[in-house]
Amino acid sequence: MAITKRYSMTIVSVLVILASLYFIPCDALRRHHKHKINTIYQFGDSLSDTGNLIHEKPTEANLPIAHYPYGETFFRKPTGRSCDGRLIIDYLALALGLPLLNPYLAKNASFKSGVNFAVSGATALNASVLSDNGLLEFYTNSSLDVQLEWFKSHLQSLASKRLDNALFIVGEIGGNDYSFASILGKTLKEITELVPQVILKTKEIVGKLIEQGATRVIVPGIFPIGCTPSDLTQSINNGDDKSAYDEYGCLIAGNKIADYHNVLLQQALAELRATYLHAVILYADYYTSFFNLIKNADRLGFEKVNVLKACCGTGGAYNFDSLQFCGTEGIPFNVCSNPNVRVSWDGIHLTQKAYSLIAKSLIRDLFPKLM
Ligand SMILES: *[C@@H]1O[C@H](CO)[C@@H](O)[C@H](O)[C@H]1NC(C)=O
Ligand SMILES: *[C@@H]1O[C@H](CO)[C@@H](O)[C@H](O)[C@H]1NC(C)=O
Ligand SMILES: *[C@@H]1O[C@H](CO)[C@@H](O)[C@H](O)[C@H]1NC(C)=O
Secondary structure: OHHHHHHHHHHHHHHHHHHHHHHHHHHHHHHHOOOOOOEEEEEOOOOOOOOHHHHHOOOOOOOHHHOOOOOOOOOOOOOOOOOOOOOHHHHHHHHOOOOOOOEOOOOOOOOOOEEEOOOOOOOOOOHHHHHHOOOOOOOOOOOHHHHHHHHHHHHHHOOOOOOOOEEEEEOOOOHHHHHHHHHOOOOHHHHHHHHHHHHHHHHHHHHHHHHHOOOEEEEEOOOOHHHOHHHHHHHHHOOOOHHHEOOOOOEHHHHHHHHHHHHHHHHHHHHHHHHOOOOEEEEEOHHHHHHHHHHOHHHHOOOHHHOOOEOEEOOOOOOOOHHHOOOOOOOOOEEOOOHHHOOEOOOOOEOHHHHHHHHHHHHHHHHHHHO
């Protein structure tokens, strides 16, 4: 009897141990397993805008992105994307099994799977700070501060304020702050002095989003602006000095600014991670991804001789002229026969092909850390 009792107790304890082996690790796993991403919130500028600027400025007849050949490769019509087809954000949404993000300013759009707050021409710094620095907004006043306010009112409209299932992407942002300063004739030193302000603003916005409940944030750095046809053309107009270029034909000064921005941004993100231990904050290395397209042009199917030339534009060594921009009505411009073999679409923005390859590397490198 005693033996039988001990025996059955042993069986019970074995069962209990087996049960705990089965349940405890499973429960632990579940606790560490993040919620599935079913929503994306995007903030930024024309690298991510899927239509906000054309909705914000519907009467601006001369907005190039509202015209053909924008959209010619994929959507077969202009959608307000600064591209011949899809953007990085489109590929990220597809990779998560979500529909393409609608722009916040589109009337009656569905925001079931997220919202795109990015506006072409948007700056990191707001209009009053730009003005304090002797700068101004060219296309829109919808800087990061404005986009954050849009997000807050969107969140108010939601039944559930929980954001555990959401992915936030803040940027690329800041490229316009520097490019407007350059267009307005600011010196390299003055542009460099803007960088810490741009980073501080970006950091502030990411922090505020986390305070609102964001738990997963991707913050992309900026592209090597010294490799863009617009920057290269502007520099040629300022005098052709061979020592200004690197081995790929990119402008060293432009890339130094981008590099400085990206280094400060990564420091800011490290500080944010130390403050918000529960959040996943990832840096997306747009700079290296872009440079890889230039370095591996042949292997990736780009025409090496045209790797720094815009597909859509007018004349010069880089098929670019800011006064005869791609898509401008009533002005002749060239469009290359196959955008898939070009990196630059219009001299500032990239082709769908380039964006798709950059997205692929982001999905490979960052998505495992989000799941
Ligand atoms: C938006 O939706 C409302 C109500 O469903 C409808 O009356 C209106 O015509 C729609 N507007 C557009 C631009 O589709
Ligand atoms: C603009 O940005 C500055 C610096 O972050 C901030 O102090 C100011 O409140 C902002 N203005 C608006 C209108 O958001
Ligand atoms: C920004 O706002 C100011 C003041 O409302 C306005 O005068 C200006 O035209 C706006 N700029 C753009 C690019 O929309």
